Amino acid sequence: MFEMLRSATLAAATLTTGLMAGLFYAYACSVMLGLGRTDDRTFVDAMQWINVKIINGWFLVPFLGAPILIVLTGVLILRGDGRSALPWIVAALVLYGMTLAITFAVNVPLNNRLAAAGAPDGIADLAAVREAFETTWNRWNIARAVTSTAAFGCLVWALVLPGSTG
Numbered sequence: 001m002f003e004m005l006r007s008a009t010l011a012a013a014t015l016t017t018g019l020m021a022g023l024f025y026a027y028a029c030s031v032m033l034g035l036g037r038t039d040d041r042t043f044v045d046a047m048q049w050i051n052v053k054i055i056n057g058w059f060l061v062p063f064l065g066a067p068i069l070i071v072l073t074g075v076l077i078l079r080g081d082g083r084s085a086l087p088w089i090v091a092a093l094v095l096y097g098m099t100l101a102i103t104f105a106v107n108v109p110l111n112n113r114l115a116a117a118g119a120p121d122g123i124a125d126l127a128a129v130r131e132a133f134e135t136t137w138n139r140w141n142i143a144r145a146v147t148s149t150a151a152f153g154c155l156v157w158a159l160v161l162p163g164s165t166g
Contacts, residue, residue, distance in 0.1 A: 006076040010085075013069035014155040016062035017096060021152045023059075024099075024145035032138050040126035044114065047133070051111040067096050070155070085158035092158070095151035099144050106140040 074089040
């Protein structure tokens with residue numbers, strides 16, 4: 001039973017981390033590229049709405065669940081066999097922690113400043129608002145895509161190590 005719980009937790013940690021890596025990757029290689037081709041009003045309006053609508057259970061469960069599941073996996077591995085996976089679990093936690101740090105230190109404050117600028121129809125200089133947001137947000141989103149993908153890779157590797165899943 002213990003091995004099944006450890007396996008399920010590792011699988012869930014891998015899945016949630018992979019979902020987040022995919023989200024950040026999709027923004028980097030499609031969403032932001034598409035929005036980058038729009039006019040300033042469309043860009044600001046779309047990003048303001050995206051930032052409002054992304055705060056939902058479909059996003060929050062994997063976003064916040066991933067680190068919880070990674071920690072739980074590490075604890076379960078410490079209490080059983082499969083310790084060869086532990087360094088990979090720790091690496092995944094550090095990398096996903098970097099993803100969270102980037103999100104809360106850079107991307108969320110940028111999102112909040114964009115929201116504070118007000119509705120696009122009331123912004124006098126949309127180009128300046130966009131300029132203050134877009135390049136920095138994109139650069140750090142790519143960093144999140146890299147750190148979360150690396151965390152996902154560590155967890156995938158942990159899945160295939162002998163004894164890590166019972």
